[in-house]
Amino acid sequence: MGDKSTPLLAVLQLLRKYNLKGTEEILRKEASLGDVEYENLDLPEVEIASILTAHHTESDPYSYEFAYDSLKKFVENSLDIYKHELSTLLYPVFVHMYLLLILYDHNEHAAAFLEKFAPEQEDYYQEDLKKLAIVKHKDQIKGHELAEIYSTNKFIVQMSRDASSQLKRYLHDQKNSTVIINIINNHVQIDIHDGPGRTLAQVRATAGGLLGEAPKTENRTKVYYGLLKEPDIQVLPAPIEDEEEVEETPDKPKKKKAKKDNIFMKKPKSDPNAPPNDRIPLPELKEADKLEKGKALREASKRVALGPDTLPSICFYTLLNSGHTAISADICDDSTLLAVGFNNSTIKVWTLTPVRLRGMKSADKLQDIDREAGDVLVRMMEEKDRETCRTLYGHSGPVYKVCFDPFKTLLLSCSEDSTVRLWSLQCWTCLVVYRGHVWPVWDVRWSPHGHYFVTSGHDRTARLWATDHHQPLRIFAGHLSDVDCVQFHPNSNYVATGSSDRTLRLWDCSTGTQVRLMTGHKSTIFTVAFSMCGRWLASGGAAGELMVWDIATGSPAAILPPSHTAPIHALAFSRDGTILSSGSLDCNIKLWDFTAITDEATGEEPGSSNGLKEDKFLLRSFPTKNSPIKCLHFTRRNLLLAVGTYEGSS
C-alpha cells in the first residue's frame, strides 16, 4: 500500500467499470487527482479486488478480534520449541491492532478489544498498556508518546529460522485476513537467528524492551572493556616514601613493586581487552591530583578483602528532618564529603571528618601568598572557617543528582531546570552553568579520570561534556524514552545509559556510536554500575529487579532473584569487586556475592540458571529504620557507607 491514492484509483476504476459517470466526476474532483494518474487506470482485476477487500477488512472491526484469536491459537498449537519465540509476536500485533482500530474510528471496538486481550499480555507490558489505553481517539495518537513510538518504529522479534518458516506458512494460509500480514510487514522486524528455538527462560531473559529484544547484530562491535594502564604509578613513589623513611635507594623500586602487585594482583600486565591509553585524550594529572592518587593507593593497600565469609561493615548516614526534601546524595571518593541535593533547589555539603569546610581567601589576601611555597594550597584557604556544612544556591528546581569529581575539588549537579552546574569546593560558588538539555536532567556522572562528564535527561539523550566546553562534545541519541541514568566505564571510553524504554545502551565516547543494546529489564532502569574490572554492568530497576550484564557479549549474565520490593536507586561494588550492594526505597540494603555471580555467568549459558541456585547469591539483607536508601559508597578500605532519609516512625 504505497501511497494513499492507490485505493482511490481502484475505486475510480471500479466506478468506470460500472459506468457511474457522475460519482466518478465528483470523486475525481474531491480527491483532486490529476489526469495523469487518471490515465493509468489499468490495474489488473485481481489487484483491484485485493485492494478493495484489504480496505474492507482493515476497516471491519470484527475481523480484528477474530484474527488475533486465530494468531493466538496458532501460537498455542505450535510445537514447544517454537512456541515461546512465536509468542513474543502477540504483543506487537495486539498493540498495532488496537491502534488501527482507533485509527479507523472504531473506538468502542478498540476499547472492547483492549478489555478482552490486554490482561493476557505479559505482565511487564501492562504498564505500557495502561499508558496506551488512555489513547481513545484518532487525534490523540499523534501527541501521545508511546503511540508515536510504536507507529514510527519497528518492533523487533527474534526467532529461529524454523519458527519463522512456521509463521510464514501460517500467514500464507490466512488468505481471508490480511490484517496480521500487514501489521507484521509494516511494524514488526523479525530477526532470524540460526540454531534451535529458545526456551521460555531464554526468551524471558531478553524480552521486555519497549520495542522488543535487541537484535543480535547490534552487539557485534568489539568493546574494549579492560582497564587502562595506570599511568600515574610511575610518579607514585614520592608520596609513598614520605610516609615511611627509606634509607637505601636501590631498595625503593622493589618495595614499590611489591606493593603494587599486592593491590593489582588480578590485573594482567597487558589486558587484551583494554583500549589504548590514547584512545581518548585524558587530562594530564596535576600535582595535587597525583598526591590524591597516591593517598588513594596507600589507603587501598589497607583494604579489607571481602567475601561471603567476611562481610563489610556498614556505616549509615541518616538525614534527619529531611522528610521528602532530600533527593540525591553522593559521597566523594575518599569518603570525606557528603553532598545532598534537595527538592528546594539547594545543595548541601557536609564534612564527614573533623576537617572543616574552608573557603578560599579573598583576592587581596591571596596576593600576599608566596606562590612558590610548597603548601600554597593550604595557605590559600581561610583558616577561620569552621563550617561543617555548606549550602550551594543556584538551581531553580529539584536537584536530581550531585556528583563529586575524583579529586574532590569540583561538584556537578543537575536539576529539573534543565541545567547542569559545576561548583567549586574551594570557593564554594558555581563556576559554570552547562545549558544544552531541553528538559529536566535526571543524571550526571564524572569520568573516573575527571575532565569529562556525562548527563542524561528527559529529552531522550545522553550528552558527553568536557568541563572546559560549554557545548556537549557528543550527543548520544537513540533511546526511545527518558534516559534515567548514566555511568562512565572505569576506562572512561564508554558510557552506559539506562532508560524508561527498558533498555541499556553502551556508547563509545570516541565515535559517539551505540555499541551495545541490552534488553531484558522489565521496568524502568534507575541505576547502573560498572564492576571494578570493567567487564560487568549491574542495573537496578523500578520494580526492584537487579540484573548483571556481560559487556563482552551484551547479554544478561544473571537475573538476580527479586528481593527488593521498591525501586532500586543505589548500587555499589566493593573496591575489590567481590560484593555488590544494592539499596532500595523499601528501606533495605542487600549484599550480593558478585564473585559467585560472575563465576556462574562465565561457567554456563546465560539465562538458563535456575532459581534455586540464585538463592545463594544474596548474602545478607539489612533493613533500616524506615529510611529509604539514596546512596551507597564503598570507601577505599571497603567500608560501606549508605545515605538515607528518615521518614518518621509511622
Add this chain to the structure above:
Amino acid sequence: MSDSEFAYGSSLSLDSMKVIAESVGIGNLGDDAAKEIADDVSYRLKVIVQDAMKFMHHSKRQKLSITDIDHALNMKNIEAQYGFIQPDSLPFRFASGGGRELHFVEEKEIDLSEILSAPPPKVPLGVSVRAHWLSVDGVQPTVPENPPPLCKEAQKLESVDPVSKLSKPSNEDAAGKPMCGKAARLKASESVHVKQLATHELSVEQQLYYKEITETCVGSDEIRRVEALQSLACDPGLHEMLPRMCTFISEGVKVNVVQNNLALLIYLMRMVKALLDNQSLYLEKYLHELIPAVSTCIVSRQLCLRPEMDNHWALRDFAARLMAQICKTFNTSTNNLQTRVTRLFAKALQCPSQTNNETGVGPSMASMKESEKTPLASLYGAVQGLAELGPEVIKVFILPRVRWLGERVEGALSGIGGADRLAAGNLKQQLLKVLAPVVRQLRQPPDVPDEYKRDYGYLGPSLQQMVSKLRSSPAGGAGGGAAVAVVTCTPPLVPAPAPPASPAHLSKPVETIATRNVVIASPAPHSPAPATPPPQKFVIVASQQKAQPSQSSSGTGHIVVHSSQPAIVRSQNVQSVVVTSGPAAGAPTQKVVVVGMPPQAPASQSGPVSQAPVSVVAKPVFARGGPQPPQPPPELDDLSHLA
C-alpha cells in the same frame, strides 16, 4: 493482576463537566459537548499524571506529590497550579442533592489580616546528618537507630502461635545472625532440613550483657543503674533475653520478700518498669511471672526490716502504678487481666463477715479473728492497687468496705503498736485521698458530717472534710493525689457508651449464676458536678459459689497472708469471672467468660540463670546511692542503714 482491578479506561463523567461548566458560567452544556470535553480532559489529565510519575521516581519517592504535577505541567509549557501546596492530602468534601453527587474541595475564605497579625509559624528544623553502624562485620547491632531484629508484631504472633517460629527458622537466621564461618558451611552442607527446636540460646555477648545489666540493676552504683535501666527501656533486641530477665525479677522478688530487703525490691520493680517502657518488647508471654512479683510488692505483709521506720509505702505505690500500667497495656477479652487483678485486690479487702461466709467453717468469731489479722500494710497495698485502676473500681470495691476499713484503722490507731499506728495512719490518709474525689462525684453538695458518719463509719467525718475541701478548691481536681486517681483511669473493661441503666436490671444476669457476693457497678447516677465524667465501666465480679469451700480454704483463690511469713502471691487462680456488658435495660447482651488456671508449680525454674537472684541476695552491698524510683518520697534516700 485480576481483571476486576484492571482499569484500562476510566474517565471523568459528563456530570462533572456540566458542574464545572456551570461554575464558570456556561449554563447549559450539551451532552455531546460534555462528552467531548470529558474525553479530552481525561486524556490530558492522564498524560500529565503519567509525566508527573517520572518526577516522583526521580525524586526517589513512592508517593505522588503536588509538586510533581507542577513540574509535569511545567514540562508541557503550562503554568503550574498555585496554592495547592498542602502538607496532607486534599480534604475532599462530599455533597449530594437533586440526584447529583458531588465531590469538591472546600475552599475557605482566608482573612489576610488575621494571618498577618498571627505570629510567624515555627521554622522547620534544619536537616542534619547522623551516623550509626548499620552493620558491623555483617552483623546488625541492636541499637535504637536500627530496626528491632524481631518486631513487636512478630513477638506477639510468637506468643500466640509459637509454632510459627519453628516453621521459618532460616528466615530469622538471615535477618539476625551472621551467616559466616562454620554456621554457613554447616548450612550449606546440610541437605536434610532438621526442624529446629525453639531454643533460647544466648550468645556470649548476650550472656555478658545479661550479667552486667542484672548486676548493675541491683548493685550499689546509682548512676550505673540509671544507665542500665535506660538500656533496658530503650534497646531493641532484648527479646531473646526476656525470659531470663523475667525469671530474674520473679525469683529476686521471692527471695527478697523473705529477707525483707526493701531496696532490692525497689530495684527489681524499677527493672519491671523499664521493661514495660521498652517499645520493642512484647511482654505478654511473661506476665505470669511479672504479675505475681509485682502484686507481691503491693500487698505483702512486710517488705522491710523495720516497718515503723522504712518507707515501704512508696514501693507499694510504685508497684501499684506498675500493675495499673500492665493492666492497661495487656488487658484483652481473652486474658481478662484487669478483672483478675481487681479480684485479687478485692479479696484482700474482703470484709470479715464475707470471709467468714466463704470459708464457711467454724464460728463466725473465730474466722473474724483470723481475718482481722490481714495486716494493715496489705490493706494499704490492696487499696492502692485498686485505686490505680480508676475511680470506678474505687467506687465498687473500696467504698462499700470503707466502714469496715475504718474500724480497722480506728482499732489500730487506738492500739499500742507503733508500727501499726503508722500503718493505720498511712492507710487512713490513703483512703481519704483515694475516696474523696469519688465521693465528691457521688454525693450532693450539702456535706453533712453526720450523714457521712452514718454512711462511712469512722472515716466519715474526715472524708467529709476532705470532700468539702475538694469542692471548694477550683476546677475540682486540684488535689494532686486525687487528680492522679482520676487520670490513671484505665480503659473500660467493657465499654458502655449508653446512659446507665438501673442496677436492678443489671443484676439480673448475675443472679442466674447464683452467687452470693455480687457487686454491681453502675455509674454515678447523679453526679453533682459532672465536669469530667469518668469512663463508665460495668464490672461484675462474682466470687465462686459456696459449693466449693475447699477451694477457698486451700487458699489458692486469693492472696495468702500468713502471719508468720511475708506473702508471696503466686498466680491468681481465678475460677470464674463474669463480665456483663451492655447497659441497655434488661437486654441480655452479656458475655460470660470462665477462666480456669491451674496453680503454678511453686518450684523455681531450673536453669543456669535461676541461681542469679540468690547470688544477688548474698551480696551485701547497698551502701548508699539514693535509689530513686520514679516517685519516691524523700525518706527513701535513707536506705544506707539497710545494709
